[in-house]
Amino acid sequence: MSTPSPAFAHLFEPLQIRGKRLKNRIMSSGHDTSMPTDNQVNERLIAYHRARAEGGAGLIVLQVAGVHDSARYTSHVLMATDDACIDGYRRLAQACHAHGTLVLSQLFHPGREIMESSDGLLAVAYSASAVPNERFRVMPRALDQAMIDEIVAGYAAAARRLHQAGLDGVEVVASHGYLPAQFLNPRVNRRDDGYNGDLEQRLRFVREVIAAIRASTDAQFIVGLRISADERDPEGLTEDESLAAVQALQAGLDYVHIVAGTSASLGGAVHIVPPMAIEPAYLAREAATFKARLDIPLFVTGRINQPQEAELILARGQADVCGMTRALICDPQMPNKTEAGHAEDVRACIACNQACIGHFHKGLPISCIQHPETGRELVFGALQPSLKPRRVMVAGGGPAGMKAAAVAAQRGHRVTLYEAGAQLGGQVLLAQLLPRRSEFGGASTNLQREMERAGVRVVRNTRVDLALVQRECPDVVIVATGAQPYWPPFERGGELQVVDAWQVLRGEVQPGRSVVVVDWRCDWIGPGIAEQLTRAGHQVRLAVNGTHCGENLPLYVRDQLAGELHKLGIAITPYARLYGCDDNTVYLQHTASGEPMLLEDVDTLVLCQGHQPLDSLGAELQGQVEFHRIGDCLAPRTAEEAIYEGLKVAWQL
Template sequence: MSTAFPHLLSPLRIGKLTLRNRIVSTGHDTVLPMDCQVSPALIAYHAARARGGVGLIVLQVSGVHETARYTSHALMATDDSCIPGYRALAAAVHAEGAMLFAQLFHPGREIMETADGMQAVAYSASAVPSERFHVMPRALSESEIAALIAGYAAAAWRIRTAGLDGVEIVASHGYLPVQFLNPRLNLRTDGYGGDFDGRLRFLREVVAAIRAAVDTDCVVGLRISLDERDSEGLQQDEALQACAALQEQLDYVSLVAGTSASLGGAVHIAPPMAFPAAYLATPAGRFRQALSIPLLLAGRINQPQEAEQLLAHGVVDACGMTRALICDPELPNKVARQQPDAIRACIACNQSCIGRFHRGLPISCLQNPLAGRELQFGVLTPASTPRRVMVAGGGPAGMQAAVIAAQRGHQVTLYEATEQLGGQVLLAQQLPERAEFGGLITNLQYALRAAGVEVVLRRRVDRTLVQQQAPDVLILACGATPAIPRLEVGGSLPVHDSWDVLQGASVGARVVVSDWRADWVGPGLAIRLAEAGHQVTLAVNAPLMGQALPMYVRDQLAARLHQLQVAILPYARLYGVDDHTVYLQHTASEEAMLCEDIDSLVLCQPPQPDDALRQQLDGLGLEMHAIGDCQTPRTAEEAIYEATRLAWQL
């Protein structure tokens, strides 16, 4: 056992089951099921994490009733046809030494979509609307409640019959069980409402029905938000009271935070990098003092050091490290081998995990494109013929391509024109609460060293160098350069590019940030300038600020911009400037929009691909591939994916 992580790697007893360690992949949507059943892609995804050494995998939610279809790609455990898929998944996970639980789920009023695009009929304890999805539910009758409780029990029986080790009742994030428990949502006057015992009755009967449906070796747990972080949501004392009342019926409690019902509460479902690591440790400590059964905790626990500290201090008994395991499935094995520095650390960018889910796309990871694509990529194999590979550009695309190519056995040299690897990430990490984004480069630098890539800094690749080195393959990863838009200029208003401001250019007291990109750069600069005392207007060429961002990142930024009193102008196309005025045009009405008494304009415009080297080398007859922003500027996700796909095949 690693001396650095004795608690994290120690076994844990839950019910009659023993986990090999205390690292948990908690339930999370993947968009990998097919026809609402377990698919080969879902099996391959979880098998990879089991192979990586995780102790417990909790499967994404499984609907317990036809009214529980909260998305068109949820798992459903409502009839026996689901059993073979669950059985195949359990066999794959067990073969790698991990345990597998399934989440039993009903969203109540928190319904996102239906398969045919129609608005769903939603059900809840009472007819109280959901603010986030703008859904008005209808109150469940007592006979409907009985049918739902029977659905929980039948789903648990099917899942246990398939060979899974346990089930987890989802009472977190404002879903149906806590719609009964929450006195602000449960307005019933029958036996399922009123005082605490009445509001707890639904959840208590669900647990009892599940217990009656499965054998005594089956683990039964509860997932609940320790605080929904919303004025109308379940409060910490209420959640704690419910857990204490139910603990004799349960084998464990799994704690998270937040609610699906509001924008501010939903941010905590997958808290972005603006939140501190392990930020729920203090409130979780209250639950630890009140409960005698095992306690799991999730919420920005991205590093084994953080998990070890929580366990060593007795805050919890196991740690949900879900996004960390998406990013690096081998995290537990690397900890066991005493190689924590080799872990590809999650940066909580949310771009490819929860961000892809919100776009209806299968799960992946910005840093680990293999996540969710295990069947597509397969196992990395040595190249049949090692080749000399030259990589031009040391941003994320070039670094990733160099790593994968070297891992396949090629002789790789990476050239970077500046004195530091990282490309635009070096700028991105300077934005407020984005410093962790720099972890992407830290991870890639470690991988470069481990793969044996030769790195040459302060050397720009040109035609002469290529002819001298005569590589078998040249990978162009030259990135992009700032582009100045066409403007009507009628005065001397200072105009700065965002890159210049991040590198220290000074701006005046009253600033317009013109945000064409609608991503994190514009709001990040606006926050940075506002925190420095500038009066800032963020003019966004999109219907809303952060339109291109994962919603939890966007909503966290929106909260901070509001706190700093940054004025936001949507639908704003930049047109021109004079001495103290920025002229904009409303993109829908085409009417003029003026920002007057302005001292500086900051541009967040689309950069242009750096295509100079490709043009220099035209006609050289060399095998050449372009990846990332030098193809066309996009995000680090596309850059790293393209680099991986190319180098995988060289």
């Protein structure tokens, strides 16, 4: 075994929990993957977790396992309500144990937090009391004693099955406003029986669950509890309430795992998977408070992106284990790289939320925009060296071109990447300039490091054309020349200043006092431009060609952004199609009614109308050489598609 870098001595210090040994303090915390089929563990899910175990994670906590039929909060949730689940869990545990990684599973009942059903019908939801959920607009039915007993027995039976499958323990999910938290919360629990009143009465349900789990397993089986340190909602659990609860429960637990937020409201749900606008490692203070008041290990999860952040939390004594889930989604090898002294090679998560939780909310298997191999381990799990190395020319140094170049070189091809400008990164260079989006620049930094390690030759300030291709005689050309802003045809009269988002971000124009931003994409560009100009002192109105601002964004990114725009007082007009402009008026058309909408006293119109391909090179190369288009020059989309296509084409060479 290698000696860990002194810079990460705390991160790689083992930890004993109920006789089990965590080899390090890095945890992949429970997160839904949308990978299961028929509510059971499958080969795709096993391959996903095996990759993180191979990468060196000390602890993997599996996604929620439903303990009762009424716990089906999505159509693809894992269920531990039948012995048929045991074999899949056993194979998953064995795959991770082979690499020295401990495996727990979350035990789960959402209560009133029901997102969807498997057949489109609204489910009957249950809670401590008939208090509605704001986010999903669910009015639950209050649990009666018989059903409470049935659910408690379900926790016990699920734990027995997981124990029989060879897992090391379970984590009871009392976080994010789910059923145990609904009993704990005096503003949700309005019962008039022995389950409500003082703290001890509100703890009764959780105590019964923990006792039932203990009775159905053995003395070596780990039982932990996840809870929100603060639900970040006016009606949610406060820090004092959560702390008092875990202090009272700790005698029956092996650890407490804190997070933040609640599923019950849009503002609280942002903290389930906090986006890049939220400060990294932002729960360190709460973790320190909880750890100082507990006698058992304290785990913390919340935007801990990099090993340096985790090491600092551990060194300060603020927690015993750090959940680094998205860091491991982005780079499964993060623990191994760090332990070997190569932390600079870690592909850092940028918390864009696009392909991880963003995919989940669409009911799709999770992945990562920077590492599209994630979730596709059965296809891209083991890099295959090329049997016939080729000379590869890549035209374009944006995300698509860089990923294609790195993977092609890793496979043994001789790769040269040409970039027309002085800097690599493509549109990432612009994305990072928007408010609270600076971390997006990490996507370029990470890809450049991958190319460097793979031995890609990079030539800057050189635009690829047919003449260059004919001089260099590559075997294959990968065209990744990107896109440019799209200016749609619209009626223009008068002298109103009209510019596009790229010109604003590059500082090429000086907008006037009163600005209208027209947003066709309904992503983060239009709102970002609106926020940036507002903070610079302009009066800004945002017109979006959608039902709401950020319609195409991952939900937590959208909601956090909507909150910021509201605080800034930016007026938003939905259902707005750009029609035209004159000296000081922007003319819009309502996309549903077709009626005109006018925005007057305008000095500058900023176009955020999407992009169009830059594909002149592809036309030149037709019939001249083997070539492949990837990314925006094929069709303007996002960084996720660009990087995936870079991986895919390089894999096929």
